[in-house]
Amino acid sequence: xxxxxxxxxxxxxxxxRPVAFRxxxxxxxxxxxxxxxxFIAVLAFWEAGCRxxxxxxxxxxxxxxxxxxxxxxxxxxxxxxxxxxxxQRLLVGWTLGTLLxxxxxxxxxxxxxxxxxxxxxxxxxFPIPKIALLPLFVVWFGIGEGSKVATILFGTFFPTVVATxxxxxxxxxxxxxxxxxxxxxxxxxxxxxxxPGALPAILPGFRISAAIAIVLxxxxxxxxxxxxxGAYILLAGxxxxxxxxxxxxxxxxVMGLTVNWLIARLERFLLRWRT
Amino acid sequence: xLTTRFAATVRRSALAxxxxxxxxxxxAVAADDKIKVGxxxxxxxxxxxxxxxxxxxxxxxxxxxxxxFQAAAPMAVAIASGDIDYGVTAxxxxxxxxxxxxxxxxxxxxxxxxxxxxxxxxxVSDAAFKDGVTSPAKLAGRSFGITQTGSSFxxxxxxxxxxxxxxxxxxxxxxxxxxxxxxxxxxxxxxDAWAIVPHIAKALARGGxxxxxxxxxxxxxxxxxxxxxxxxxxxxxxxxxTERFLAAFSRGAADFNAALxxxxxxxxxxxxxxxxxxxxxxxSRPYEKAAPSIRNGAMRLNEGARLNLSSVQxxxxxxxxxxxxxxxxxxxxxVDGSYVETY
Amino acid sequence: MELxxxxxxxxxxxxxxxxxxxxxxxxxxxxxxxxxxxxGKSTLLRLIGGLERPERGEVVQTGAPPPGCLNxxxxxxxxxxxxxxxxxxxxVRLVLEDHGFGRAxxxxxxxxxxxxxxxxxxxxxFPRQLSGGMKQRVAVARALAVSPAFLLMxxxxxxxxxxxxxxxxxxxxxxxxxxxxxxxxxxxxLREAVxxxxxxxxxxxxxxxxxxxxxxxxxLDARAGHAPELEAHRSRLxxxxxxxxxxxxxxxxxx
Ligand SMILES: Nc1ncnc2c1ncn2[C@@H]1O[C@H](COP(=O)(O)OP(=O)(O)OP(=O)(O)O)[C@@H](O)[C@H]1O
Ligand SMILES: [Mg+2]
Numbered sequence: 001x002x003x004x005x006x007x008x009x010x011x012x013x014x015x016x017r018p019v020a021f022r023x024x025x026x027x028x029x030x031x032x033x034x035x036x037x038x039f040i041a042v043l044a045f046w047e048a049g050c051r052x053x054x055x056x057x058x059x060x061x062x063x064x065x066x067x068x069x070x071x072x073x074x075x076x077x078x079x080x081x082x083x084x085x086x087x088q089r090l091l092v093g094w095t096l097g098t099l100l101x102x103x104x105x106x107x108x109x110x111x112x113x114x115x116x117x118x119x120x121x122x123x124x125x126f127p128i129p130k131i132a133l134l135p136l137f138v139v140w141f142g143i144g145e146g147s148k149v150a151t152i153l154f155g156t157f158f159p160t161v162v163a164t165x166x167x168x169x170x171x172x173x174x175x176x177x178x179x180x181x182x183x184x185x186x187x188x189x190x191x192x193x194x195x196p197g198a199l200p201a202i203l204p205g206f207r208i209s210a211a212i213a214i215v216l217x218x219x220x221x222x223x224x225x226x227x228x229x230g231a232y233i234l235l236a237g238x239x240x241x242x243x244x245x246x247x248x249x250x251x252x253x254v255m256g257l258t259v260n261w262l263i264a265r266l267e268r269f270l271l272r273w274r275t
Numbered sequence: 276x277l278t279t280r281f282a283a284t285v286r287r288s289a290l291a292x293x294x295x296x297x298x299x300x301x302x303a304v305a306a307d308d309k310i311k312v313g314x315x316x317x318x319x320x321x322x323x324x325x326x327x328x329x330x331x332x333x334x335x336x337x338x339x340x341x342x343x344f345q346a347a348a349p350m351a352v353a354i355a356s357g358d359i360d361y362g363v364t365a366x367x368x369x370x371x372x373x374x375x376x377x378x379x380x381x382x383x384x385x386x387x388x389x390x391x392x393x394x395x396x397x398x399v400s401d402a403a404f405k406d407g408v409t410s411p412a413k414l415a416g417r418s419f420g421i422t423q424t425g426s427s428f429x430x431x432x433x434x435x436x437x438x439x440x441x442x443x444x445x446x447x448x449x450x451x452x453x454x455x456x457x458x459x460x461x462x463x464x465x466x467d468a469w470a471i472v473p474h475i476a477k478a479l480a481r482g483g484x485x486x487x488x489x490x491x492x493x494x495x496x497x498x499x500x501x502x503x504x505x506x507x508x509x510x511x512x513x514x515x516x517t518e519r520f521l522a523a524f525s526r527g528a529a530d531f532n533a534a535l536x537x538x539x540x541x542x543x544x545x546x547x548x549x550x551x552x553x554x555x556x557x558x559s560r561p562y563e564k565a566a567p568s569i570r571n572g573a574m575r576l577n578e579g580a581r582l583n584l585s586s587v588q589x590x591x592x593x594x595x596x597x598x599x600x601x602x603x604x605x606x607x608x609x610v611d612g613s614y615v616e617t618y
Numbered sequence: 619m620e621l622x623x624x625x626x627x628x629x630x631x632x633x634x635x636x637x638x639x640x641x642x643x644x645x646x647x648x649x650x651x652x653x654x655x656x657x658g659k660s661t662l663l664r665l666i667g668g669l670e671r672p673e674r675g676e677v678v679q680t681g682a683p684p685p686g687c688l689n690x691x692x693x694x695x696x697x698x699x700x701x702x703x704x705x706x707x708x709x710v711r712l713v714l715e716d717h718g719f720g721r722a723x724x725x726x727x728x729x730x731x732x733x734x735x736x737x738x739x740x741x742x743x744f745p746r747q748l749s750g751g752m753k754q755r756v757a758v759a760r761a762l763a764v765s766p767a768f769l770l771m772x773x774x775x776x777x778x779x780x781x782x783x784x785x786x787x788x789x790x791x792x793x794x795x796x797x798x799x800x801x802x803x804x805x806x807x808l809r810e811a812v813x814x815x816x817x818x819x820x821x822x823x824x825x826x827x828x829x830x831x832x833x834x835x836x837x838l839d840a841r842a843g844h845a846p847e848l849e850a851h852r853s854r855l856x857x858x859x860x861x862x863x864x865x866x867x868x869x870x871x872x873x
Contacts, residue, residue, distance in 0.1 A: 058355060058376045135456070143449055143465050178699035181669060182713040182764060183689050192712060196703045223448040223456065231450070238348050238423045239368035239599055272704040273744050 028069025066246035073247065078227075083251070085227040086217055089145065092212045092254075093152025093220075101157045101209070102202065105164020109198070110190065119165070126158040131219040143156075143224035151220040156209035167198030173176045200274070210259045214252060229255070281487035286327075307338035308516055313350040313362035314341050316556050318474065318572035319386040319501055320363055324555045325548065326527030335519040339402040346422075354379045361505045361520055366590050368425030368599040370504065375604040380510040381587065383521055383580030385528070387487050388492040390534060394574055395491035395500075396476035397435065403467035404486040411489040412439045418447040425599040427500065429469040429589060433597075434495040461485055469551035474572030499586035500574075510611040518615035521580050521614055526578035535573035545570075584610065584617040619683045619690065619767045619800075620645050621666065623677035628661055629825075633839045635661050639675070641767070648794065648801040648838075651810040653821030653829075654859065660772050662826065666802060667691045667770045683767040688717055692766035696705040696773040698753040700745040700760075707732070707741040715771060727763055734847045735789075753783035755789070762797075771803040774821035775810065787813060795839045808859070812851045820858055823866035830858055853857040 045064050049055040050062030057065075064238040093274055107114035108122070137147040138155075171194050179189040221230030230252050236244035302488045314320045323341070326332050332339045344350045349365035349604035354362050355378035363385045364370070388394040399408045399417075408417060414435065421428035429448065436443050449466050458475075460466045462484045470513045471479075471489050479485045491498065505523065509517055533540040534548035548571050550562065577583075587610060594600045610617075626639040634741055635658040643649050643666075652815050668691060683690040685752055685799050692725075719727070732738045735755045740803050745753055754774055768794040775783045787810060793799070794814075805811055811818045812834060820830040834851060836844055 058378055072468065135459075138456070138460070138465075141462070143451065143460055146291075174695065174697055174699050175701060177669060178693070178695060181667060181691075181693045181713075183690075183716070184713070184761075185716050188716050193701065194713075196701070199703075222450075222452050224451055224460075226448065226450075234450075234452075235424045239371075239425055240348075240372040241368075271703075273746070275746055 005173060017045050043275040053126030057087040058115075061243040061246060063246075066250065069241075069247035070250065078232075079251075081227045082232050083228050085225070086221070086255075087232075089148050089152060089220060089228065090146075090213050090249065093149040094156050094210060095212075096149070097153040098160050100153070100207060102164050104157075105161040105202075106168060106194075108161065109168025110194070115165075122158060122161050122266025128160065130155045130216060132221060133222065138223055147223055148220040148225065152213045152216050155212045155216040159209045159212060160202070160205050163208070164198060167201025167205075168194055170201060171197035172180040189212050191268040200271055203263065203270065206266075209262060210263060211256060213261070214256050217252070243262070277336060278511065298572060302370075307333065307336050307339065308515070308519075309338045309342050310361065310520065311342050311358040313344055313353060313357040313364075313553075315347070315364065315370075316558070317472075318556055319472070319551050319574065319576075320555075321531045321548075322385065322524050322525070322527035322576050324552055325530050326523045328554070329527070329530065329549050331523040331526045332520075334585055335523040337519060339514075347427075348423075351379060356506060357506060357508075360509060361503065361517075361524075362547070363501050363503050364573055365427040365501050366499075366587065366592055370601045371591065371594055371604060371609060374609045375580075375601060376509050377608075379504055379506045380457070380507050381502045381609055382498050382510055382517065382611050383524075383581035383615040384501075385503055385579035385580070386501040387577055387583060387586070388495060388498040388500065389575045390492065390496065392491070392569075392575055393473045393477075395431065395470050395472050395499075396480075396487045397468065397470045397489040397491060398461060398476055398479060398487050399459050400466065400469045401484050401486065402464035404488070408467060409486075409488055411435050412441075412602045414468055415437065415441045415445045416447075418449050420449050420451055420466040420469040422452055422454065422457065423450050424448070425594065425597070427595075429471060430593060431491050431495065431498075433593060434491070434498075435489075436472070438494045440575055444569070454533045472572060473574065476566045476570060476617075477571050490583070495586075495589075497583050497586055499583040499590070502582065503580055504589070510614075517614060520610050525579045528580065529578060531573070531576055532578065535570060536575050580615045582610070582612070582615055582617045584612065619679060619681040620679060621768065622667070622678045623831060624676070624678060624789055625674050626665060626677070628658070628675035634825040636665075636672075637827050639826070639828060641828060643800070643802060644817075644861060645681070645800045646798045647816040648814055649801055650805060650815030650818045651821065651848060652805060652808060652811050652818060652855065652859065653782050654769040654823045654828060654863040656808070656866060657824050657862075658801045659821060662821075663693075663770050663772050663804050663872075667693055669693075679700055686797045687767050689713070689764035690767040692761045692764055692769055694754070694757050694761050694769060694774045696776050698745070698757045698777070699752075700753055700756055702745050704744050704757050704813065705744055706748070706759075709745070709756055710763050713764050731759040731762045734762060734793075749782070750778045754778065754786060758789075758793070764814070764840035767800060769799055771801060773801045773805055774803075774872055776806065783810075785860045790830070791838050791841075808852045808855050809848075811855070812848045814838070818851075820855060820856065823862045823869070827864070828861070830855075831869075 037105070046055070046060070047063050050057070050060065070079075073082070078137075104118060104122070108118050125231045127265050133154065134147070134151060141150045175193050176189060176195060184192070200258040218230035218233055221228040222234060225231040229248055233245060233248035233252070236242070236248055312323055312325055327341070327447055342353070342359050345355070347367055348369045350359070350362045350364050351367065351370040351373050353359045355373045355376075366381070367482045370379065374381070387615055397411050403417060407413060410519070419432045421432065432441055432446060432448065436446055451460055451462070451466075454471075454475075457466070458479065461469050462479070476487055504519065505517060531542075531548065534545045538545060549566050552569050553562055553565050557568060584606070588606055591600075591606060591609060592602070595602060621643040623639050623641040623643070626636055628636040633643065639662065651662065653659050661670070665672050668677070679690070687696060707728055711724060714724050714727060717740060728741075729738070732741055735758055737752070737755055737759055741747065742753065745756070757774070775786055776779065777784065791814065794801070803811075803814055815834060816838075818832040818834065819828060820832070821827065822829040830856065832851060834846065841848060
């Protein structure tokens with residue numbers, strides 16, 4: 001009985017010691033203050049670098065200069081013109097792209113014919129950078145709002161399609177069978193079982209498509225845009241006005257954060273049935 | 276000491292990234308001073324090409340390597356970053372802002388509008404023409420293609436509007452980034468008007484899709500279209516090198532004017548010059564097709580790299596008035612007038 | 619209303635699952651179906667409820683469903699099949715929504731079935747907040763809401779722990795005693811079968827055929843007091859099932 005023997009040996013030699021803890025880790029906790037602290041530290045270091053001449057103005061303007069450029073935008077009221085133009089394009093393009101994407105995603109998820117016909121087309125066009133198609137959009141939709149909205153629309157359409165039909169595919173088949181067994185109509189099954197069941201996949205798709213929409217904004221506003229955050233950034237770049245460039249980039253970043261926050265709210269509301 | 280060297284390194288590498296300088300070509304001989312010259316593959320850059328091909332640079336003890344760019348703006352950035360030493364392009368908002376940061380200086384003139392020589396033309400689309408836009412006076416309410424706000428196209432548009440008494444708010448500027456995009460938009464009637472150098476204008480007008488309705492020279496007389504510029508460092512501390520570069524460049528310009536602008540050198544010289552330029556410009560086209568474009572595009576290059584300071588001043592004032600450059604910069608910060616004759 | 623299965627054959631690909639099933643399912647009684655794993659019990663239940671079409675043979679419905687019956691053949695699933703995004707009440711309401719009831723009428727039915735399954739105070743809870751037994755009671759409430767002629771139950775207690783199972787089994791007995799519903803109850807568990815079945819149908823291993831039909835005459839509510847008799851039935855069934863189960867167990871799945 002070697003086990004017994006070991007046991008009695010240990011008993012005799014010392015009073016035993018606690019078992020070493022080996023669990024823990026692998027589960028990052030939220031540390032609320034760290035993010036803002038790092039952000040502020042980086043900004044402070046950057047500002048100090050610019051003030052002392054360690055970072056020459058040609059390389060990187062000070063955050064305070066970017067802030068001044070931003071303040072100038074606010075004072076002149078140009079900010080609202082740029083934001084208004086961009087938000088309108090984003091809203092129209094993203095909404096249309098998303099609605100179309102959900103519709104097509106649902107058809108692919110529900111109908112064999114649509115799946116056979118459309119899924120390969122979507123797979124083939126999805127990876128094409130929409131920026132490359134910009135000249136084509138200009139020919140099709142003109143240099144006005146059409147081509148800008150179309151660029152954003154196309155950019156958001158494809159990820160939404162893929163997320164949607166992935167979501168539809170992942171809806172629990174047992175729930176659908178349950179619906180059938182209670183004699184629910186086809187429309188009821190789609191509306192009350194498949195749509196909410198696919199939502200956990202569709203909503204994260206929104207985050208991705210919204211980010212893509214903001215990325216594409218700069219490209220969309222390359223052509224014939226007088227106002228818009230993207231146009232403002234492009235102009236700042238061509239004028240080597242780096243402070244304005246940074247101000248514009250900061251606006252884009254804030255737009256991204258805001259959209260993300262809104263979608264997170266929407267997710268929390270629509271998916272509150274999850275843990 | 277340490278900080279400045281660090282700063283210089285950071286600046287160099289950061290700007291090199293921004294500039295995205297392209298392919299290198301050229302020769303290498305030991306004893307000469309190696310310099311890099313930025314160029315666009317346009318006829319207006321012929322002075323450099325001629326000086327290189329005819330050995331004027333070599334005679335001046337310069338070993339020149341060309342660095343090619345797609346547009347004017349990145350060339351200014353590349354000068355500031357030290358990736359190239361000398362360049363020739365239009366005065367842009369970016370260039371002025373870099374001068375404001377003590378990075379670059381204009382040291383001479385190149386292409387300019389001149390009475391009696393076909394310069395940049397004002398074009399309208401066929402649709403606009405049929406709609407009655409037959410002279411620049413009728414541009415009010417029309418759209419005008421530009422590459423970017425603050426580009427030379429923007430400047431020309433505002434000059435035309437000013438002379439015709441049209442408020443700029445009545446001309447819809449359409450930034451389309453690239454010359455190719457503007458041509459497409461003009462041909463298809465998506466924009467109404469544009470102004471462009473003669474060889475492109477004439478080629479387009481010949482097709483019938485667009486019409487020439489005026490000349491920029493009538494609106495911006497003696498417009499200094501392009502200038503020679505270098506880093507502030509070169510201008511201040513490498514006088515000998517810079518003088519030699521300008522001298523060789525001027526010899527190239529003189530040959531160009533004699534062969535293709537004044538046509539005083541005879542047809543053989545003209546032919547030879549066009550062939551020489553064709554090595555650099557329109558290289559993808561056969562010579563027969565390229566030659567007329569090169570000849571049509573011949574505008575006066577400043578003799579001795581003279582610089583029309585009053586035109587530069589006018590442009591600077593305009594950039595300031597448009598709010599495209601910061602208010603403080605004076606002409607002294609933009610131009611080093613010690614190298615060439617100014618007028 | 620009664621059901622009659624006549625010469626049912628079914629298979630998947632070249633696996634024959636059911637062979638020649640003839641069975642009468644009477645009204646007002648519970649028929650339990652037992653058999654070794656993979657013999658086609660669930661398949662049979664799907665055929666009965668019209669969720670799948672048999673290859674040969676037919677399921678015939680005789681007589682009219684009772685008045686007020688919204689969904690004559692109603693399932694209770696092993697995995698509950700509740701919509702996680704609907705509350706208890708919402709899950710019950712789901713199956714009423716397509717029938718064009720008014721608001722008050724729907725609320726009346728929902729209140730009634732929740733009361734009958736003792737769920738009234740949990741009406742606003744989401745499924746994730748409920749224990750397994752509670753979830754299955756919600757599924758029962760949902761089934762009752764459509765006043766079914768037949769309840770088709772596929773191992774409704776298998777996902778639950780032993781104690782909960784016991785409690786729910788009592789609930790089902792109570793329910794039957796009150797409502798006298800007709801039911802088909804598929805199970806692995808012979809104790810459940812003899813507790814709940816007026817008739818127990820033993821299927822052979824795949825391809826499933828009817829091996830034995832056992833009638834148990836004791837009234838459901840009286841069975842708790844007749845343990846030895848039930849145990850005798852159970853052990854007789856086990857004798858029959860053991861050999862089938864053993865043979866099925868050593869069979870290769872796609873053999
Ligand atoms: N949709 C299907 N496609 C292919 N094969 C299936 C399908 N459904 C069931 N089968 C096969 O048919 C056979 C019977 O399945 P069924 O689920 O009816 O058995 P069961 O008696 O309910 O088994 P268990 O006791 O495990 O619940 C099994 O071998 C199973 O693998
Ligand atoms: Mg089963």
